[in-house]
Amino acid sequence: MLVEVPRYFQTVWTDFTIKNQTVYDTEIDILNISYSDSVRDVALNFHRYNAYNLKGYGENSFSRGITEQEAYDAWLGVFNQENKKTFQNIAANGVTRITQNVYDGLVLLNWATGNVLKVEAAEGLYDLSKPLLDKDYDTMASMINRSAKNKQKCNTAASVLRLVEYGKYKTRTWLRTQGIYEMRTKNELGSLNSEQLRAARFAYYAETLDFLPFTPEGIKRDIAKKYEETITRQVFTYDGTTSTFELNKVPSMEPVEKLSVKVNGNIIQHFYDFTVSGRNLIISKTLNNNDIVETEIKI
Numbered sequence: 001m002l003v004e005v006p007r008y009f010q011t012v013w014t015d016f017t018i019k020n021q022t023v024y025d026t027e028i029d030i031l032n033i034s035y036s037d038s039v040r041d042v043a044l045n046f047h048r049y050n051a052y053n054l055k056g057y058g059e060n061s062f063s064r065g066i067t068e069q070e071a072y073d074a075w076l077g078v079f080n081q082e083n084k085k086t087f088q089n090i091a092a093n094g095v096t097r098i099t100q101n102v103y104d105g106l107v108l109l110n111w112a113t114g115n116v117l118k119v120e121a122a123e124g125l126y127d128l129s130k131p132l133l134d135k136d137y138d139t140m141a142s143m144i145n146r147s148a149k150n151k152q153k154c155n156t157a158a159s160v161l162r163l164v165e166y167g168k169y170k171t172r173t174w175l176r177t178q179g180i181y182e183m184r185t186k187n188e189l190g191s192l193n194s195e196q197l198r199a200a201r202f203a204y205y206a207e208t209l210d211f212l213p214f215t216p217e218g219i220k221r222d223i224a225k226k227y228e229e230t231i232t233r234q235v236f237t238y239d240g241t242t243s244t245f246e247l248n249k250v251p252s253m254e255p256v257e258k259l260s261v262k263v264n265g266n267i268i269q270h271f272y273d274f275t276v277s278g279r280n281l282i283i284s285k286t287l288n289n290n291d292i293v294e295t296e297i298k299i
Contacts, residue, residue, distance in 0.1 A: 002124045003131075005142045009123070011158070013138050019164040020101075027097040030090065035083050038166045039104035043079060043111045044072070045169040046153060049179035051203030052186070052196040064226075065203030067299050068176035069252050082110055089116035093129050102137060105161025109144055112153035119154070121146035137162050173255040180207050187212045202226065206299055232297040237290060243283040250279050251297045262294040263287065 018024050047058035049071055054062045056071030059078040066074075086107045090098065106128075110116045119126040126143040130136075141162035147154035159165040170178075183200040186192050192200055204212045205223050215223070236245045251259035253276060261268050263285065268274055273285040281295060 001127045002121075002143075003127055005126070005139060005146065006123070009146055010138075010142045011145050013141060013162050016163055016165075019166075023101055023164050024099060027099055028103075030087075030096050030098055033087070033098060033100070033103050035086075035107045036100055036104050039107055039160060040076075040079065041171070042156065042160070042166055042169050043108060044075065044172070044175070046111070047075075049175045050182070051179060051207075052183055052192060052200035054195075054199055062199075065199030065201065065206070067203060067206045068172065068179060069256070069258060070299055072172065073252070079111070083107060086110045086116050090132070093117060094133055101164040102132075102140075102161050104166075105141070105144070105157050106132075108157035108160055109147075109154060112150040112157060113147060119143045119147050120149055122148050171255070176207070176255060180204065184212065187214065206230070227299075230299045234295045236293040236295075238283075238287040238293060240289045243287055245281045245283070245293060245295075247276075247279045247281055247295060247297065249297060251276060258298045260296045260298075264292055265294075 044057060049057060049068045051065040051067070051071070054065070056062060056066055057075035060071075060074040062070075062074075086103075089110075090103070090106060106116055109119070113120070117128040117132065119128065121143075123146070126146065128140050128143055131139040131143070141158040144154050144158040144161065156167055159167065183204050187197065187200060187204075201212050201215055201219065202223055204210070206227055211220050211223070232248055234245075234248060247259075253259060253270060257270055259270075259276060259281075261270075261274050261281065261283075263273075263283070268283075268285055270276075274281060274283045276282070281293075283293065287293075
């Protein structure tokens with residue numbers, strides 16, 4: 001097990017600029033740490049949303065074409081499980097306080113290689129345990145940079161850990177749009193096999209409420225029917241006491257709003273007329289006794 005990086009393999013980190021000195025200097029109690037939104041989005045960008053290969057963002061298998069939201073929800077479940085593994089390894093190593101960027105760097109290392117405190121390099125297996133306890137982040141980052149597995153992704157992990165540099169990554173809005181565009185393009189080129197085409201047709205309709213070009217009429221009817229079966233609908237009657245209603249599942253509101261709300265048949269607007277907190281729908285619009293609130297949650 002290697003505990004030091006040979007000089008000719010070391011990165012001179014002082015040649016680079018720390019992106020956010022405050023984050024770099026601020027330690028957080030290990031019991032209060034979790035991954036940042038930035039590192040979550042960097043990890044998500046390791047793959048692209050793909051509905052027709054039945055893999056979504058690459059971590060799950062599905063029986064039909066899926067929306068970006070479904071793919072993201074499934075991916076996030078796996079990512080959260082890996083975060084638990086990262087936390088447990090760091091805590092078991094005796095760390096009591098850690099900076100956000102160091103934690104994020106180790107989250108990303110684990111996501112890229114499956115290891116939290118070990119790095120497989122051409123010259124041998126590096127052990128990050130001691131430099132982590134010693135807060136020797138130059139050594140840790142140089143070790144991560146030497147990874148022979150998913151090297152480019154590990155380079156990003158090293159930059160996050162040592163420089164608070166998360167780089168540029170695509171938003172979910174961009175990933176969703178590109179996934180939809182790719183389905184349409186490959187369909188028009190005729191490059192999808194029968195299974196891929198079946199998945200793409202359903203996912204494209206679920207995302208756009210339009211059909212892929214060249215879809216036969218009989219298949220269109222089947223797709224519309226199957227999509228209708230995925231929608232979650234509820235009806236509430238306002239009794240004059242509370243304007244908070246419990247939904248059957250948590251709706252997603254970004255990058256595309258998946259919840260629509262009507263009062264007496266009229267659509268009301270998110271933020272202006274209602275908000276969502278978990279499964280709770282909170283109506284801020286004035287309601288009258290016996291008003292009918294209808295909700296529709298899409299996949």
